[in-house]
Amino acid sequence: MNHISPTIWQFLVKWLTNFALFPPEASKIAPQMDALLFFMVLVSLIGLTIVVLLIVSFSILYNKKRHPVAVQVEGSTLLEATWTIIPLGLFLVMFVWGALIYFRVFTPPANSMNIYVVGKQWMWKAEHPGGQHEINALHVPTGRAVQVTLISQDVFHSFSIPAFRVKREAIPGRYTTVWFEATVPGTYHLFCTQYCGTNHSQMTGDIVVMTPEDFRKWLASSTSGASLAQNGERLFASLSCAACHNTRPDARGPNLAGVYGAKLPLASGGTVIADDAYLREAILNPSQHVTQGYAPIMPTYQGQISEEGVIALLEYIKNLDSDYRVQQTLNTTDLPPGSEGTAPAAAKAPASKGTVKP
């Protein structure tokens, strides 16, 4: 072929060296997912073989030449029960097996490290707790559960890492989470799989999986000088949040220390757990979420803070919880010691209490 057409030859070489039939398995969940996938492929192949074999053998045995007069058969309850119950049983096995994997993918372990990812037309912006920003890339260590908290700033996007077998929709105005534990260092595709407008097919990126050692180095070299919580603190100050949310006895707003994860009584009656979603809503849409004992005077910040800003504020508020702070420090001490800085340093509380809630 080389003699006939070098162009075609090169094309073929390029193809065959660049040809894949199965994606790499680079996370802990991937082999589990693939086991189910192979089981399904096997069942499908057997089912298809049975159907094709029956059609072919009936076509041979009972074609008109060989079998000129058809024998009428009304049906058979036994046979029909067989091909109702066996497929049903197999489908139910797949249902249970699938559900087990589904719950695993969307239930992060308690001590996973959290990275925020904001999707917008047409890029992925990742915010590490240490303040490292990334666009269209995400660096993660091996051997460590990483929870990704997703939100979209505009339309639906979908955060897909085929090598990890995980995917989660990034929804406007709502946090969603997914987690994974990477196992093999390397660079993998990150795709946006939910159609999101003109440059949907360019909303891709790289997932860079590193050994914990390399990851620590990467974190140190990419720090922007301030952690996410510190960015949040600055924003907290510049928006004058502290004018009301302070520790004075006559404060017009509730004190936010320790509020993350706490059960809050609402002015409208009932209680609510102050998780990411609630805090985000309370910032953007405060009149709907007034804490008991306070007047509904907080103005809305809708349109004034970007999703990244909200995330920084959340991270700051989370860090006002001393227990949480300890846990975060234990989980993500990958920060260089100097950059811990001004975050509230009440690291005395026992480490076992605070956990990242999905």
Place this chain on the structure above:
Amino acid sequence: MSTNTIISLPDQSTARIPKDNFITRENGLLSWLLTGDHKRIAILYLISITFFFFIGGALAGLIRLELLTPQTDLMATDTYNKVFTMHGIIMIFFFLVPSVPATLGNFFIPMMIGAKDLALPKINLLSWYLYMAGGILAVYTMASGGVDTGWTFTTPLSTHYVNTNVLTTGLAVFIAGFSSILTGLNFIVTIHKMRAPGMTWFRLPLFIWAHYAASILMVLATPVVAIAIVLVALERTFGIGVFDPTKGGDPLLFQHLFWFYSHPAVYIMILPGMGVISEVISTFSRKRIFGYTAVAFSSVAIAVFGFFVWAHHMFIMGISNYAVLVFSLLTMLVAVPSAIKIFNWTFTLYKGSITFETPMLYAFGFLGLFTIGGMTGVFLGASGTDIHLTETYFIVAHFHFVMVGGMLMAFLAGIHFWWPKITGRMYPEKISQLAAVVTFIGFNLTFFPQFILGVLGMPRRYASYPPEFQVLNVFSTAGATILGVGYLLPVLYLIWSLKYGAIAGNNPWQATGLEWQTQSPPLTENFAAMPVMDHEAYDYEWLEQQQQAHKESEAPHAG
């Protein structure tokens, strides 16, 4: 009796197309455009859906050409987005939904149940006009800039972030929806009220059962998508905020509404196709469908369960994990009746007397491809594997196996099966068998590689893709070329047959349905005298006795 065909044609030297039939009864364009005859309306539909099919097919060709290389080199990403959007909208709303019901259903439901027409002939004509209005509007929007939301119109993309023709396209789908509702309504009324004496529910051909189930879906599900489209229009024009999270709306609500229609719509598309397959397999194996009752009820079961699985399109969208459990389980249950049908059709062949005319080849193609399409649906219905496979080419391959491999194969099977009845003439058998084989090969080459692409993670709706996906995409594009040939061939030889085809006679396939017991093409009133049904469906012994009696009555005359 040792030939391997059942085609029995009248003596070609003396045979004539009957002078009086529904085509010759009246002449002139107006006699067609103002007709109330279900058969003429079916032909209007057949011509128009073929037109839309080839527009949608041309768009598919453009998609496959762009995907031949990893870069975006044939067209800009915006253009590509418009092309796949219009491909989806035209193929789904203007081809697949009306394909079998509006053409074959319209033509044969009254004939199969022994009626003169549908119950509401003027409504039937109205539904064709609505369909055309929607279709022309859709083509007009395509010509005047197109729309790039994807056929799913996902909010808030469609309401706030694109400035293409969302409103006019939405209006086109909205109008076409009414066409679908009216057709469904018409079928339900007809099947209930117009059956000939003796035509009990369990003597109905399975084609009728399938259409009955599909009609219920059309009538109950289509209004929901109409509402969803109206809400999108209101949100886009006046910003009412139902789907806008900044105003307290829920962006996911749209998808719930949309899939509440669009999942049952899948069954609106496939059930009539299943009806065709039942007729064809029975005829060409000379046997009553194995387990008639099971097949009939499985159609109804699919229609009922089909309403309760819509959220399986949203497993990764942050709906409650427990909702995912419920919808995943129900999805598994809806797969069972489809499996039952496949095995019942297969066992119909058992002890039959099988011949392999063109409709039967398409039906065999359907069985294989629909089995693959159905099984891969289970991959997506199991919540765990759905995470990895959804929104990738796996899903594209899956629904093309069901819709194109299943529905389009069934449609072609039906067209080839009833063509002699509709036109009174046969098409050339050898070349049509070739076309069926070409379609099958082309189809597999096009869509099977897409399963692998999906497992590899290639996202759908991408104008460009990483280079390692190219090999499989080249296979797919090559297959699409073959598939295109497979679709063009029937158009050519079917048109040819209108003038040069052999005279078919009343019943070239020796089929049992009432529609075959009258002349071809039929009279405007279908039957010369009101038929009385005195036997079960697919009763080949009855047919033989009839023919024997007919021969005996003619014998003295001839002698």
